[in-house]
Amino acid sequence: MDTRLLSEVVRRVFSKPTTRRYPKERRIVPKDFRGRVSWNKDTCIFCMLCAVNCPTNAIRINREKKTWSIDIGKCIHCGRCHDVCPTKPKSVYNTDKFELSDYDKGGFKLEFKK
């Protein structure tokens, strides 16, 4: 009679569950985590490379009005915009924000102004 599972089950019943009680306990994401995209407003030169290279066309940049907008519904968090940015330090980067849900689809189109 194999008792491997039995000893583990009895041990587990009396120990703490491994479920994290979100939202009371939040998770710390690692350093390279690819969250929501954001721009550094001072170093951006408006070359539009990030908008052209986005695989899903989620980024729209307006040179005259100096606005950047990202459509969170379309962004796939791949990080390609960060790779092709020519400035040093890079002007577009992934933050660690991952709580991006909204009650209304219009809330997915975020816009930043200089």
Added chain:
Amino acid sequence: MHEYVLPFGPQHPALLEPLHIKLKVEGETIVGSDISLGYNHKGIEKSFENRWWAKGMYLSERVCGICGHFHTSTFAQGIENMLGLEVPERANYIRVLIGELERIHSHMLALGVVAYEMGLDTLFHYIFRDRELVMDLQELLTGNRVHFCMNVIGGVRKDINMENTRRVEENLEKIEERCHHYIKLFKNDATVKRRTQHVGFLSKQKAKELTPVGPNIRASGMDYDVRETGYFAYKYMNFKPITGEGGDVLERCVVRFKECIDSVRMVRKCLLEMPKGKVKVNVPPVVKIKEGLETVSRTEAPRGELIYYLKSAGDKPYRVKIRTPTYQTFHILGHILNGYEIPDVPVIIASIDPCISCADRMTVVDAGTNNERIVTMKEARERRK
């Protein structure tokens, strides 16, 4: 004996993805089956034709959730062949490292699903808890738990941070110990043995005829594994395919666990022996390949051999054809289900590890006569005219 037809799917609590099997049953014994796929068709092969090569990399990752890295590796390998690019050695090692980590997490998912289909929720939760160790490693090294986006044309997009080596080694030790524990459990536990031994038997002779790929054919005694050809950095890994003789569900599960243990060995070897150097070759954002050039690229995904056929039309592909391993393996169900009982059906289906997102073809149903047939791409193009 009364014969009736039991429909299995497309909506079923046991299935993770929609598929349809009409089982012909007598009492509780299966005497025949009729399989049809096509519920998950996404039109990805057509979407490739509108995008640049570099953007196509991200699309190919999303063909499948749990073998995404292998899809991008194969795609990148094909493009690099066509361009004649030489990828740096460090990038090859990193591709193998991330690939083997993905193999571990994919196999553990498949094994957890087999445990669930047997009715043992406890083992399902334990295997998935251990799978979280691998997911944490993947997030630490690449930034995301699935869909890593690590491959670019010409190498890997960023380097592995060697400060993380200690954490990687801790988790790998735990995973290896748990895999040994699970092998003993599957072989010795009373009810698990009763549900998996001598079920879904595929003999070596039949496996040669039907040619499934991946651990399914290796569990029937044939050692067919694309990693033996030594692409990327596998030539330095001392790799030997892992085979088993049983041919039943138990043997397939044990072969998968043994492959996990072997993957742990390979990850450790990669971390130790990785040469220093660059991780990618400089490639312009819009890659131009000579028109009409074609290539075939193969790798060993967790489920078996994955083949990409690419034909170029300048800066975009003219045609991308993906032959996923599940498409090659799925038809053996028509043979290994016969003679077993209804309770064995979900266990056998889960043991061949189907990934229906990968294997999709278009089916035309004639509403007038209720006949079904599969349409080839040529016929669909002609109908559109």
Added chain:
Amino acid sequence: MIEILFQMLVFPGLAAAFAIGFLYQGIERKVSAHAHHRIGPPVWQPFMDWVKLMSKENIKPKHGIGFLMTLCPIISFASLLTVILFIPIGNFVLFSFTGSLFVVIYFLVMYSVFYAFAGFASGNPFGYVGGIREIMQIVSYEFPFIVSLLTIGFLTNFRVVPFLSLEFPFALFAFLAGVLGKLCLPPFHIPEAEQEIVAGHLTEYSGPRLAMFGLAKAIGFWVLVSLGAVYFLGASSLISFFAHSLLILAVLIIIRTLFARLRISQAFRLYWFVIGPLAVIDLVRVIVGFY
């Protein structure tokens, strides 16, 4: 008169069966969730499920027999509720006479038979397979279950009274195996096999009908655990009754987390050729007088 009504409707009758049955089911879900590393639903979740299901629409499938589909849950629920009146809990017992054991056995079997019949009445191939499996399961586990009850019956004049039966471990073992079969707990959760036949014989049931089956199963927990506590562990006062009930419940929960599902042919063989003979050994011991 007032006392009879109190026992039938409040304790240990309708209200207690309702509350404590759902409580036992909730405890079972919570403890097995902790065994799986997770937190699990709150303890009153089965009650909330019942309330939600009672408020839903009653759908009649096209090939089902509506009248029978409504009758089966009601008879299952009613027969189990009747059993509780024969079991002495502390000082409460409504009916206790020589031969009351046979009435208990009869009503317990009636619950299972109508549970199986529900599958056939729904007109669905999954219901058909589930119904056949439930009947096969009844044929399998009733043998050791009834033999174990008769073993103790010989010693108590076939009357349900508190009796401590630790000299007959095989009878207790066969009783627990029978309880696992009757309540469809692993390794015998075969008729409602979610992975194979959607929901088995309950596939076409929704709304109030499914709620009544859920209530019947919860009352089944209360009845069978009480029967075990009184008849095999000899609980005579209220405190010892609840202590022994929780002990039996703990054993059932631990067994429940350990085993995979058996095929119906394997379950049949296990009951008839392994558990059954063990129960018969104890029965023969009692009849011959060797204890």
